[in-house]
Amino acid sequence: MGVIELSGNPPIAVTLRRSSRARRISLRLSGVDGRVTLTLPPRVPEREGMAFLREKESWLRGHLENRGEPVRIGLGAMVPIAGEPREIRPGSGRSVVLETGALLVPGPEERIAARSLGYLKTLARERLAAASDRYAAVLGKGYTRITLRDTRSRWGSCSSQGALSYSWRLILAPPEVLDYVAAHEVAHLAHMNHSRAYWDTLTQIHGDWRAPRRWLRENGGELHRYRFQD
Incomplete structure (x- = not known):
């Protein structure tokens, strides 16, 4: 597991992981903390994962922009x-x-x-x-x-x-x-x-x-x- 960066404005940090159970490339945006995870099957080259990430860039940036800001609980919240x-x-x-x-x-x-x-x-x-x-x-x-x-x-x-x-x-x-x-x-x-x-x-x-x-x-x-x- 490592972290790669999708360049752009702003750049997006993406956690790259490999899974022996994965059958295809998948991209997940956490609803909890906004973490982006790109999962690759064992033998898929990283360059294919990056190409997939670029294909999904518009979708990813749109969802990141639409995420609400975290709400810290306290008086007035x-x-x-x-x-x-x-x-x-x-x-x-x-x-x-x-x-x-x-x-x-x-x-x-x-x-x-x-x-x-x-x-x-x-x-x-x-x-x-x-x-x-x-x-x-x-x-x-x-x-x-x-x-x-x-x-x-x-x-x-x-x-x-x-x-x-x-x-x-x-x-x-x-x-x-x-x-x-x-x-x-x-x-x-x-x-x-x-x-x-x-x-x-x-x-x-x-x-x-x-x-x-x-x-x-x-x-x-x-x-x-x-x-x-x-």
Whole structure:
């Protein structure tokens, strides 16, 4: 793995990696930190990778320009919660309080980000557990546990042992998007694949899933703009 530079205004740093599992050249722009990665199969010369990079330069620069700036969480910052923008404001007492248009966070300013993050993770767990319970009951299958992570490449997963894992950032998305991801993973309790039977099961327990799935594809990267830790 190394770093190459795509010249231009401005130049773009590109991480170059080789993968024994890659069957073709691929280019990825991280929705989390804007990192650009060019992946090559083992025997593809680097010059072919550079040629591919040049072919995709307009696409790459367009997406980089459209990326929103990172949002550092602190007093006055705006963050979506359940899809609704909220301003982080000073709170009183000991508890974080969610209000229309605001998240009230008590305590010293240097603890605002950490306390906000703790509250959001707790809220995410509550709502994801409720949604998972609801869809599991419809499906007639149980899961073993729920884990929250801050994953870059997927919003949820289901293991063969029935363990569900979700990104806590789903609490930032509209409720119907969080519900869809819960249903998507619960449906894997019946089918550990994406076969026709799987999609039929997902439709059976959730209904039409295309709109929230489309929202995630088009807007999911924005949920990673919010930085609670350095």
